[in-house]
Amino acid sequence: MVLGLKARPEQIADMHHRLGLDQPLWRQFASFLGTLVTTGDTGESIAYHVSSRALVMQRMPVSLWLIGCSAALVVAISLPLAMTAALHKGGWIDQLVRVVPTVTLGMPEFWVGLVLILVFAVTLKVFPVGGTQPGIDGMLYSMALPSLVIALAQTPFIVRSLRTRILDVLGADFVTTLRAAGLPERAIRRHVLRNSLLPALQLYGMKVSFLMGGTLVVEQVFGLKGVGTLLFSAITARDFPLIQAVAMYCALGVVAVSVAVEIAGGLIDHRVRGRAAASRGGAR
Template identity: 55%
Template sequence: MILGEYATLEAIESMRRKLGLDLPLGEQFVRFLRNIVVHGDTGSSIIYETSSRDLILDRAPVTLLLVGMACLLAILLALLLAILAATHKDGPLDHLIRILPAVTLGMPVFWVGLLLIMIFGVQLRWFPVGGAGEGGLDRIYSLTLPAITVAFSQIPSLVRSLRAQMLEVLESDFVVTLKAAGIPGRVILVKHVLRNSALPALMLLGVNTAYLIGGTLVVEQAFGLKGIGSLLFSAISNRDFPVIQGIALYCAFFVVVIGLLVEIASGYLDPRTKGEP
């Protein structure tokens, strides 16, 4: 692929030696691991002829900001909907909130993105239909619609989990005692009910991180964002294996980091999860 279709045998053999493909397989694997661990190097791009690490890190800010905004929106909207549903149990609002997530859960994320572009970008002209902006507030404004699209796929499961936990906590004995003591309902809801209900939803968000990243990469294509997603699809089209490999490894590392942060946060919410010293 590097040398082209009509490369000579001498050129191919020279390239094999340059890439270290003439070495034993075990030695090749050790060199591969050493380059990743020591230098964070996942090889050179076949198409761009530069480090795949540099290509990925150059596109990473857009993707990381999009993931962060999507997580924040998903958490805020899930909290709002779950609180409304739990505090209006079996009422019209509760039924509406329970039905909508069930319907939206089956919608493909790229289709949701195209729908939002048509409504809020083309018809209402509230948001740009593509691009990541020039930076600062303009970038955040440009990424708002893609972030809503990505968050859209995470909200249904978070709402169902958080609502179920909140209903269970609201019916517990200590909440009844707090109400009998005359503590305001808003204080009980925020300080006690939410804290005791958030752990399962937080763990679910951590588990869904891989799906969140995958949805982000697809949404980048729909909105024409120059992030890791567009780089990945370009690398797949051109069979640029080092770039594909690098993106997979960096995304896997990011998922592990998010899992660690979720464990730390769960220990703060419920000290019993820390285990015995």
């Protein structure tokens, strides 16, 4: 496949030797695991002829920028929308908040991206059509449209979950007690939001984890040279070591996000820390 249909037998034998395919399977597997554990590399890329880890690390910053900006936008959009909808339950504002995000959920990401490019980049010339620009300001400027596309696709889930939880907390006894004590409404809302965040935070962590491997279409539309685009080219070229490297580092990213969400949940709700301590005590 790599050498083409007209490859000579000596070329194929040389390729087998270079890839280590002429060795016993157990030795190939042991060599692969040894390299993976010691260097974090899955082998040399078949298409690029360099370390797969080096290729992933080269493209990773762009993807991390995209994921980070998208995650921040999801929070910035979801929190005020969910709180507003819950405080106006049954009203036209509540219906609007519930309907509009659901409509955007049904739109394909590539189509939303193309529409935003036509409106804000081609017509209004506010944002770039694609690619990235140097510097922190340049990266934020370049990530505005692609991160908005991803945020619009993820926000409806968070808004729905957080709105439901806020309504449950608003009906709790401690909220009635706080209002009877004359606490300002703004302070009560802070207490309500804090007690509502945990389920939405767990769902948010799942969505951020999904973004680790779900930015392929957006990167293609906006011409971003990130891990998603690298994965697409690796699949096209059947570059298996590179595909393994992308999958492995995305999996590590998912684990890191899960740990971060667990820590954040403990900081927000002390009951999570109590359950974790009880679990450790039971294990001992």
